[in-house]
Amino acid sequence: MKSGGAPPHSKMQVRNVSFRARPHFGVRVAAATFAALGAASFLKFVGLLFIFALLFGAIDVANAAEDSLGTKIKKIFATPTPVPRKHRKRSTKKPTPSPSPTASPKHKKISPTPSPTATPRTKSKRKKASPTPTETPEESPGPSPTETPSPSRSPRPGAERKGAPDVTLSPDEISGYDNYPPKVRQILDAGLELTKQNLGYTYGSADPANGGMDCSGFIYYLLTENGFKDVPRDSSQQYVWVRKAGNFNAVLSRHEDTFELDALKPGDLLFWSGTYNIDRDPPVTHTMIYLGREKRTKKRVMIGSSDGRTYDGKQRFGVSVFDFKMPPPPNSGDAKISPVFVGYGRIPGLSED
Secondary structure (H helix, E strand, C coil), rough: CCCCCCCCCHHHCCCCCCCCCCCCHHHHHHHHHHHHHHHHHHHHHHHHHHHHHHHHHHHHHHHHHHHHHHHHHHHHHHHHCCCCCCCCCCHHHCCCCCCCCCCCCHHHHCCCCHHHEEEEEEEEHHCCCCCCCCCCCCCCCCCCCCCCCCCCCCCCCCCCCCECCCCCCCHEECHHHHHHCHHHHHHHHHHHHHCCCCECCCCCCCCCCCCCHHHHHHHHHHHHHHHCCCCCCCCHHHHHHHHHHHHHHCCCCCCCCHHHHHHCCCCCCEECCCCCCCCCCCEEEEEEEEEEECCCCCCCEEEEEEEEEEECCCCEEEEEEEEHHHHHHHHCHHHHHHHHHEEEEEECCCCCC
């Protein structure tokens, strides 16, 4: 540094002083404007500037709000909506193991082993079964000759059956009934009582407690209940029984006015062959008992059990009164399937007194 000279920073200080001494440009403009327009005009100008500032500020705020709202909407639509996953409901129940057959009472109910409580019912059915020997079918072609039906097939009284209802007659409706021998009336009275019980035709039965009987079963029951012993069970052997007693009358004619029927009396047993196809010797398949002539029609009538014979032109199925008619000639050359009236005979041991 030279002596007697100003220090190096004196120029800078002079510049700062000169700068500070000069007023700001804005202040000078304001002062000039204020001087030109006056104080009142200056205040108006300042108010207008303030109003413009407020307007531009509000517009900026609205634009900012619109921008923010638009931005949010764009974000909403631009962002893909996640698809909710279907949640499978998991079963909270734990699989229960199958119970053992001994532990579950249900398995005991469905067990094929019959329970002891079912035994009395089977015993009751066995009690109803007829103690008499089984017979071959007489008139029904359906069952096998060796078949023994169970009592459950028996129609009960009042049960619906095919055909017309069973028919009964009173002794007053039969010609000369009061003149019949006492033993004959006893048998026929018992037979007419059976026709009132609505019994069906039940193959293999000889007991009305089963709900019905077959033809030879009716004869067997009727005669044994009225004191006759050693009565055969089936119609073929009943025919042999009558033939051996020497009380049989053969009939070859097919006309009802034949002389071969002149000896026919009430209480006689009637026999047919060929009511169904069966190989038996002798080939007798059906039997009934002769009742006499009906007063109203003058026709011969009989009683027994049948599965389709007629009375008054209507088929009856069961224990009933039937018309006694001679069967028509066979429609074919096979005589085994064509009913033929064989003949009639007195009951062995029947008293004429």
